[in-house]
Amino acid sequence: MDDPDGRHFLRRFWPRRTLMRRVTLTYTVGALLLSSTVAVTSFELTRQRMLNDAQAQHQSQSYTNAGDVRQQLAQFPSPPADLDDEVAVTEYQAAVNDAYNALLSGLRNFNDSESMIILDDGDIKTLSSDLSNQSIPSNLQILLSDGARVADARFSLLGRPSYVVGVRLHDFDLVYYEVLSLQATEGTLRQLRWILIIVAIGAGLAGALLGYSSARRALAPLRKIVSAASNIAAGNLDERLDLQADRDLSVLSSAFNEMVEKLNNRIERERRFASDVSHELRSPLTTLAASMEVLEKRRAGLPVTAQKALDLLSAEVTRFNDLVEDLLEISRLEADVVQLAEQMFRLDEFLEFVVSQSRRPDIEIRYPSTERELVVWADKRRLAQVMTNLIDNAEKYASGVDHIAYERRDDSAQIAVADLGPGVAPTDRERIFERFGRVRAEAGNRSDGTGTGLGLALVAQHVKAHGGNVWVTDRLDGRKGARFVVDIPLRREQQDYMFDAIEAKSGIAR
Amino acid sequence: MGTRILTVEDDARIRQAVTLALEEEGWDVIEAETGEVALATFGESPTDVVLIDIMLPGIDGFEVCRSIRRSSDVPIIMVTARADTHDIVAGLEAGADDYLVKPFAPKELSARIRAMLRRARSNEPGDLERMKVGELEISPDEGLVLKNGTELNLTKTEFKLLVELASQPGKVFSREVLLERVWGYDYFGDGRLVDVHVRRLRTKVENDAANPRYVVTSRGLGYKLQP
Numbered sequence: 001m002d003d004p005d006g007r008h009f010l011r012r013f014w015p016r017r018t019l020m021r022r023v024t025l026t027y028t029v030g031a032l033l034l035s036s037t038v039a040v041t042s043f044e045l046t047r048q049r050m051l052n053d054a055q056a057q058h059q060s061q062s063y064t065n066a067g068d069v070r071q072q073l074a075q076f077p078s079p080p081a082d083l084d085d086e087v088a089v090t091e092y093q094a095a096v097n098d099a100y101n102a103l104l105s106g107l108r109n110f111n112d113s114e115s116m117i118i119l120d121d122g123d124i125k126t127l128s129s130d131l132s133n134q135s136i137p138s139n140l141q142i143l144l145s146d147g148a149r150v151a152d153a154r155f156s157l158l159g160r161p162s163y164v165v166g167v168r169l170h171d172f173d174l175v176y177y178e179v180l181s182l183q184a185t186e187g188t189l190r191q192l193r194w195i196l197i198i199v200a201i202g203a204g205l206a207g208a209l210l211g212y213s214s215a216r217r218a219l220a221p222l223r224k225i226v227s228a229a230s231n232i233a234a235g236n237l238d239e240r241l242d243l244q245a246d247r248d249l250s251v252l253s254s255a256f257n258e259m260v261e262k263l264n265n266r267i268e269r270e271r272r273f274a275s276d277v278s279h280e281l282r283s284p285l286t287t288l289a290a291s292m293e294v295l296e297k298r299r300a301g302l303p304v305t306a307q308k309a310l311d312l313l314s315a316e317v318t319r320f321n322d323l324v325e326d327l328l329e330i331s332r333l334e335a336d337v338v339q340l341a342e343q344m345f346r347l348d349e350f351l352e353f354v355v356s357q358s359r360r361p362d363i364e365i366r367y368p369s370t371e372r373e374l375v376v377w378a379d380k381r382r383l384a385q386v387m388t389n390l391i392d393n394a395e396k397y398a399s400g401v402d403h404i405a406y407e408r409r410d411d412s413a414q415i416a417v418a419d420l421g422p423g424v425a426p427t428d429r430e431r432i433f434e435r436f437g438r439v440r441a442e443a444g445n446r447s448d449g450t451g452t453g454l455g456l457a458l459v460a461q462h463v464k465a466h467g468g469n470v471w472v473t474d475r476l477d478g479r480k481g482a483r484f485v486v487d488i489p490l491r492r493e494q495q496d497y498m499f500d501a502i503e504a505k506s507g508i509a510r
Numbered sequence: 511m512g513t514r515i516l517t518v519e520d521d522a523r524i525r526q527a528v529t530l531a532l533e534e535e536g537w538d539v540i541e542a543e544t545g546e547v548a549l550a551t552f553g554e555s556p557t558d559v560v561l562i563d564i565m566l567p568g569i570d571g572f573e574v575c576r577s578i579r580r581s582s583d584v585p586i587i588m589v590t591a592r593a594d595t596h597d598i599v600a601g602l603e604a605g606a607d608d609y610l611v612k613p614f615a616p617k618e619l620s621a622r623i624r625a626m627l628r629r630a631r632s633n634e635p636g637d638l639e640r641m642k643v644g645e646l647e648i649s650p651d652e653g654l655v656l657k658n659g660t661e662l663n664l665t666k667t668e669f670k671l672l673v674e675l676a677s678q679p680g681k682v683f684s685r686e687v688l689l690e691r692v693w694g695y696d697y698f699g700d701g702r703l704v705d706v707h708v709r710r711l712r713t714k715v716e717n718d719a720a721n722p723r724y725v726v727t728s729r730g731l732g733y734k735l736q737p
Contacts, residue, residue, distance in 0.1 A: 282591045283521050285613035290527035293616045297534050321613055332594075339595050341701045343685065344731075381698045 023215035024208055031207020032200065039196035047189050051163075054185055058113060059152065059165050062178040065107045065115060066167035072103045073172045100125040113180045120145070120173040128179075130158060136166070136177055144168045144175050154182070161186045221249050225256065237264045275331040281324045288317050319452065326454035329385075330435065333461035340379040340465060347374045347406055347413060354387045355404065359395060366405040374406065376413050377491050382462045386470075387415070389455040390484050394419035398482060402475075408490075412468070415486045423482045424472050433460040433470065463488070513627060514538045514556065518548040518574060519563045519589070528561070531616035537623075545569035549577055558630070559623050563589045564601060572604040579605035583665040585626035589614070595702070602706035607667040608693060609703075625694030630666050641676055643724060643737055646715060648676050657715060667692065668711045671704075672735075675725065679737035682728040708733055 077095045080088035100117070104127050107115050116126035118133055118141070133141070140153045144166050152165045161182040168175050224241060231239040240260065241253040292314055299307055348367060355363045367374070376383075387404075394401040398421020406415040424432060431437045436453040463470040468488040475481045515537050519525040522543070529539045540555065542548035545566045552560065560578060564571035575586055588606040590597050598609055608622055640649045647656040650673050655662045664672065670692045675683060689699030692707075708727075712719040726736045 279591055282612040283524055287521075287523045287527040289613050290524070290531040290616045294527075294530045294534050324613065343701065381700075384698060 020212075020215045020219060023218070024211040027211020027214070028204055028208035031210070032204035035200040035203030035207075039200045043189075043193055043196050046192060050185055050189065051182065054111075054180065054182065055152070055163050058111070058163060058178070058180040061108070061110060061113065062165035062167060062176075063150075065109070065178060066169065066176045068107060069103060069117070069176050070169055070171070072099070072106070073169065101127070109178070111180060113178050116177045116179070118175050118177065120175075131177075131179065135179070136164060140164065140166055141175075157181070221246070221252070225252075228256070228260075232260055232263075237267070271331055271335050274327060275335070278324050278328040278331065281320075285317075285321055285324060289321060292317050323452040323454070326452045326458055330454060330458055330461055333458075333465055340382065342377055342379050344375055344377050345380060347376050347415070348372055350376075350380065350383070351387065351404060351406065351415070354384050355391070358388055358391045360391060360401060363391070363401050364403040366403055368407055371406070371408050374408055374413060376488055378466055378488055379462075382465070383488070386459045386462050386486060387417075389459050390417040390486070393455050393484075394421065394482075397421060402479075402481060409487070412487050412489045415488070417484045417486075418475050418477075419481045419483075421481055423474055423480060429472050432456050432472065459484075459486070512536065512538045513558045514540060515623065516540045516542060516548060516552060516557045516560045518542045518545065518561065518566065518571070520544065520566050521563075524563075528616065528619070532620070532623075535620050535623075545571070545574040548574055552578060552582075557584055559626055560584055560586045561589060561619075562586060562606070564597060565591060572600055575601065575604040575606055579665070583663075585630055585666060587619075587622055587626065598700075599702060599706055602703065603710070605665070605710075607665065609700075621694075626666075628694065629670050629692070641679075643676065643679060643735060646724060648673060655715070662714050664711070664714060667707060668714070671707055671711055672715070672725075675733060675735035679735045682732045682734045684732040688732070704733070 076099050077092060080092050083089060104115055104117070104125065109115060114126070114128040114131055116124065116128065116131045116136075118124050118136070122133070124131075124133055135157055137153050137155045140151050143151045148168065149170075150165065150167050152163065154161070154163050156162065157179060163180045163182055164177055165180075166175050166177045228239050228241050237260070241256045295302075295310055296314060299310060302310060348365065351365050355361060355365065391401055391404075394417060398419035400420050402418045402420050404415065404417050406413060408414075433456050435457045437457065460470050463486055466488050468486065470484065470486050473483050473485065475483045515532055517525060517528055517532070517539055519528065519541075520543050525541050525543065529541055532539045540551055540557070542551050545568050548560075548562070549569075562571045562574050566574070569577075571588060575588065578584065578586065585608075586606045588601040588604075588609040589612060590601060590609060591612045601609055607626060610619060610622065640647070640651075642648075645658045647659075648654075649656075653669060655664055655669065655672060671688065674688060674691050685701040685704045686699065688704045689695040689701070693699060693703060708725055709719070712722050712725050715724055716722045722736075724736055726734055728734055
């Protein structure tokens with residue numbers, strides 16, 4: 001209810017990770033990590049390589065062009081001797097301008113690079129309309145004016161990625177700049193980046209798929225094991241694993257099969273032991289029972305002490321006999337070799353008979369008036385033993401039976417035996433149906449010591465053999481006492497028999 | 511001359527104790543410790559009931575049962591240490607009339623023997639008349655069944671079963687009713703007794719035991735004699 005860590009909340013969004021999910025997740029993350037690392041690395045390498053290539057090519061072109069500029073500048077017209085001669089100066093300036101224009105247009109600019117010459121006096125010579133002295137990064141200009149011969153920088157020109165190389169020509173008090181637009185290169189790189197992102201995501205998805213499918217494949221033997229194990233748990237001890245196809249798994253499968261085999265042998269041995277012991281006990285018991293009876297017939301002729309001893313002996317032989325009978329019955333039931341001798345009969349008549357033969361022939365039998373003629377399909381002898389054992393159990397441990405009631409459920413008949421005892425503690429409600437699972441006698445529980453400790457276990461086995469169920473609850477009327485409920489399924493074919501029975505009733509001699 | 515019971519049992523102490531208990535009932539008991547001895551003894555002296563333990567050294571109880579059946583319709587009770595369907599059905603198929611599972615109360619054994627003796631002596635005139643069903647002619651008083659004029663070799667139990675069914679031809683008798691009337695069991699007799707005996711009866715009265723014409727099964731209810 002209170003959830004300090006908010007775990008439940010988290011769980012809703014981060015469901016419990018099954019092995020399958022974990023494997024899939026690992027594959028996905030692994031594939032994504034690997035592909036993105038490869039993508040980023042290769043992108044970076046390619047980018048560096050492309051930019052470096054472009055820049056190196058641009059540098060050498062710039063140097064060549066700078067050399068050309070130097071050569072041509074040497075052949076520039078000389079300034080007029082007389083600087084006051086305005087005409088001469090004007091002509092000279094025009095000639096210099098023309099020379100610059102000729103120089104600049106004569107340069108071989110590949111890849112749409114643009115050239116610019118900035119004179120130390122601030123004059124700018126260029127054919128490009130995009131360039132001005134503002135365009136060149138100022139730190140590059142400072143570097144070159146401070147004496148560096150060459151310098152380069154990457155910068156942004158009117159929002160376009162660009163690269164500039166500057167070469168200082170000392171003799172002429174100017175710097176030659178050549179600017180390369182990296183727009184195209186960057187475009188190519190952007191495209192490459194998108195491709196790589198898509199490839200990385202694709203690889204991640206492929207990883208997820210691969211993880212999922214290999215997890216499924218890897219878990220397939222596990223599923224086989226699970227199904228084999230649950231089959232075995234359900235009692236099908238012949239179930240074996242077959243994973244021989246895979247050498248790694250055949251070890252597992254043979255270990256598993258060996259385990260089942262050993263388990264099987266053990267169960268079989270235990271079963272056979274109980275059954276063998278009981279069988280071996282039959283012969284002496286037969287002798288005991290026969291001799292006992294002869295003695296009992298002659299009881300009157302015995303001294304009183306001997307009579308008492310005989311009574312004790314007789315009671316114990318009877319109990320011993322019951323014990324062996326019960327043990328045998330149980331070992332047969334557990335070995336599933338029992339064939340039910342099922343037949344159809346009226347439950348009310350059956351219960352009346354069983355009660356009349358029991359040690360408490362006066363037990364009240366209750367049923368809904370509409371179910372008076374409820375007919376069940378069962379092994380009469382076994383069901384009688386079930387009822388007798390439940391009645392005996394109540395007599396021995398629970399101050400007697402209060403009443404027996406039956407009713408019809410959807411597709412079963414429920415017979416309940418309510419007693420007057422202290423009830424059964426919830427923790428004991430399963431155990432009392434185990435062999436020798438007697439609950440330690442409490443105050444108020446009287447026991448005459450005649451029980452075999454197998455009565456309720458037999459009840460459970462008999463009912464199970466009928467495909468039914470038995471359990472114990474508190475009494476429904478709120479009074480003290482336990483209520484043992486036997487639930488026997490009504491079979492569909494039984495419906496037909498019931499119909500037949502009504503029709504054939506007059507035909508059955510009874 | 512009293513009632514003579516032949517007890518075939520290899521376990522000496524069981525044999526002695528059972529003999530003591532049966533003698534207490536006032537019956538004469540002849541003991542045999544092997545099947546061979548039993549067959550020799552059976553041939554020599556008249557016997558009213560035979561008690562055979564299945565597990566015998568040498569020829570086993572089933573074989574003893576079959577050997578006796580070849581010459582006699584004496585009531586046979588089989589004693590088995592195993593309550594498995596297989597043993598019980600095999601014993602009944604071998605010709606036993608009834609069975610007991612060890613350890614049995616001698617009281618129960620005496621009750622079974624008394625029921626057998628009653629059956630064997632029930633040839634005194636009853637209220638049943640001679641009747642004809644198809645090729646069969648049953649005369650309860652004489653203890654005879656004729657098929658097309660030839661006498662059929664039925665055991666006492668088979669005969670009683672047939673007469674019971676014939677008492678109301680066409681009516682279905684539940685196994686329980688048959689157990690009560692033929693074997694003298696009360697509420698919880700073993701239905702297999704009826705089934706095996708019906709099977710044996712069919713091999714004798716039917717032309718084709720697999721498709722019975724006379725002793726017909728009414729599934730889930732019981733058996734009837736088809737008139």
